[in-house]
Amino acid sequence: MNLLAAEWIKVRSVRSTLWTLLATIGLAVGLSAFVAANFRANIERVQNFDPIVTSLYGLTLAQLALVVFGVLTVGSEYASGSIRPTLAAVPRRGRFYAAKTAVIGLVALAVSAPSVLAAFVVGQHALGPYAVAAGDPDTVPALLGATAYLPLICLFAAGVATMVRSSAIALGVLVPVLFLGSQGLGNVPGLRPVLQYLPDQAGMELMRIAGGPDSRFGPAYGPGVALVILVGWTVAALVGGFLVLRRRDA
Amino acid sequence: MAAMIEVSQLTKRYGRATAVDDLTFTVRPGVVTGFLGPNGAGKSTTMRLMLGLDRPTAGEVRVAGQPYERLNRPLHTVGALLDGRSVHPGRSAHNHLRYLARSNGIGRSRVQEVIELTGLTTAAKRRAGKFSLGMAQRLGLAAALLGDPAVLILDEPVNGLDPEGVRWIRDLLKGLAGQGRTVLVSSHLMSEAAKTADHLIVIGRGRLLADTATVDFVGGAESLEDAFLRLTADAVEYRGQL
Ligand SMILES: Nc1ncnc2c1ncn2[C@@H]1O[C@H](COP(=O)(O)OP(=O)(O)OP(=O)(O)O)[C@@H](O)[C@H]1O
Ligand SMILES: [Mg+2]
Numbered sequence: 318m319n320l321l322a323a324e325w326i327k328v329r330s331v332r333s334t335l336w337t338l339l340a341t342i343g344l345a346v347g348l349s350a351f352v353a354a355n356f357r358a359n360i361e362r363v364q365n366f367d368p369i370v371t372s373l374y375g376l377t378l379a380q381l382a383l384v385v386f387g388v389l390t391v392g393s394e395y396a397s398g399s400i401r402p403t404l405a406a407v408p409r410r411g412r413f414y415a416a417k418t419a420v421i422g423l424v425a426l427a428v429s430a431p432s433v434l435a436a437f438v439v440g441q442h443a444l445g446p447y448a449v450a451a452g453d454p455d456t457v458p459a460l461l462g463a464t465a466y467l468p469l470i471c472l473f474a475a476g477v478a479t480m481v482r483s484s485a486i487a488l489g490v491l492v493p494v495l496f497l498g499s500q501g502l503g504n505v506p507g508l509r510p511v512l513q514y515l516p517d518q519a520g521m522e523l524m525r526i527a528g529g530p531d532s533r534f535g536p537a538y539g540p541g542v543a544l545v546i547l548v549g550w551t552v553a554a555l556v557g558g559f560l561v562l563r564r565r566d567a
Numbered sequence: 568m569a570a571m572i573e574v575s576q577l578t579k580r581y582g583r584a585t586a587v588d589d590l591t592f593t594v595r596p597g598v599v600t601g602f603l604g605p606n607g608a609g610k611s612t613t614m615r616l617m618l619g620l621d622r623p624t625a626g627e628v629r630v631a632g633q634p635y636e637r638l639n640r641p642l643h644t645v646g647a648l649l650d651g652r653s654v655h656p657g658r659s660a661h662n663h664l665r666y667l668a669r670s671n672g673i674g675r676s677r678v679q680e681v682i683e684l685t686g687l688t689t690a691a692k693r694r695a696g697k698f699s700l701g702m703a704q705r706l707g708l709a710a711a712l713l714g715d716p717a718v719l720i721l722d723e724p725v726n727g728l729d730p731e732g733v734r735w736i737r738d739l740l741k742g743l744a745g746q747g748r749t750v751l752v753s754s755h756l757m758s759e760a761a762k763t764a765d766h767l768i769v770i771g772r773g774r775l776l777a778d779t780a781t782v783d784f785v786g787g788a789e790s791l792e793d794a795f796l797r798l799t800a801d802a803v804e805y806r807g808q809l
Contacts, residue, residue, distance in 0.1 A: 319669055
């Protein structure tokens with residue numbers, strides 16, 4: 318309990334990390350509303366219109382802010398050297414790491430759930446007459462999927478940052494993987510079979526933004542498999558981070 | 568609170584470079600022990616090894632009878648200042664101390680006490696990134712004192728302190744040792760070491776050169792500085808030119 322409280326004090330006592338959390342909510346809601354309003358205004362020209370996807374569109378950018386949160390929370394300890402007083406106070410590195418990742422995950426979840434809900438509500442409102450029908454069976458799974466995806470990708474980022482022990486290197490790896498890789502190259506036919514298993518692609522599927530196995534842009538698997546893939550990536554990154562933390566000099 | 572630091576056959580290599588080379592010594596309670604050696608001698612490395620931050624290539628360190636990693640809530644047993652600048656620049660001194668305290672179950676009132684003790688009261692709410700060197704050192708000292716520890720490990724604590732601060736630390740360390748605590752302090756200031764340390768451990772190129780009472784170390788030499796320079800003449804790696 319003490320360790321969780323200590324890590325929580327760290328998170329809330331640095332303004333830059335708090336900004337990333339605000340940015341997460343702001344981007345989720347703001348961009349979703351913007352996209353929804355645009356779609357509504359140009360509805361005749363929009364292809365494959367999906368009201369749920371439209372109102373969650375802001376999450377594609379909001380995840381970046383949350384990834385930065387996960388990276389900075391870990392990376393700033395190495396950049397500032399505060400990892401040394403921290404580990405001198407908590408020499409059992411497994412416990413320190415468990416507390417740190419638990420707090421990152423919980424904070425990410427606490428920010429993600431309202432972000433997803435607010436994005437959806439605001440987005441649907443902006444869509445007006447084109448909003449999703451009440452009781453649509455796809456709504457709840459998409460919202461739950463999005464709420465699961467964001468904390469998972471944040472923890473994935475924290476694991477990567479612990480592996481490389483640097484915010485800059487971690488973002489240098491993550492931003493291309495999460496954006497350029499799959500958004501750009503992901504649509505190149507030859508690369509799709511491989512890139513569709515990247516974490517953000519699984520996330521797209523989980524949030525139903527990709528449109529599912531039947532759509533041209535979606536991966537060849539459904540949301541259940543997407544969740545498994547994502548959890549797999551996250552666990553792998555966290556374990557990798559732990560192995561580095563345990564072995565390396567601080 | 569008879570807690571010693573026992574260093575046995577400690578070796579640390581970074582790649583091919585040997586920073587600490589088969590060191591064996593014991594730091595005893597009740598006196599201030601000065602830890603001396605030229606630049607790059609391995610003082611800071613030895614201290615990181617004592618705190619379990621770096622892993623030894625060979626040998627071991629026991630603090631209060633145990634490897635550091637085994638200590639439960641170690642701040643209650645060992646307080647350390649390695650580098651006062653090891654603080655998130657965006658975090659206030661107060662919050663830095665608060666999370667360290669909380670991780671070891673130490674309450675807010677003790678945080679306030681060490682802030683006052685180290686003279687940081689007016690700066691405590693400011694971001695540590697804006698601190699001067701001396702203020703950062705005071706913050707590092709405050710962190711070291713949080714758990715009222717039986718063992719203190721301080722790497723160049725007077726570095727950056729004003730004359731008033733230097734004297735304050737001298738009196739503080741002597742007082743803490745007088746209470747039966749174990750105090751290990753590295754320094755490059757020979758006159759300061761002569762005034763503060765009762766016992767000296769001197770290393771050069773990672774090896775033990777001397778482990779004796781300060782009076783015996785100085786012996787017939789004019790000053791501690793002269794004795795030190797003579798002893799370490801062959802162990803200096805980085806030497807300037809005139
Ligand atoms: N993390 C590291 N990686 C590689 N080499 C290191 C590392 N830390 C220390 N060294 C090397 O180990 C040797 C001892 O360094 P250390 O900092 O322990 O010396 P010191 O006695 O504290 O010196 P100073 O008086 O200048 O503070 C030096 O040669 C240094 O370059
Ligand atoms: Mg040093």
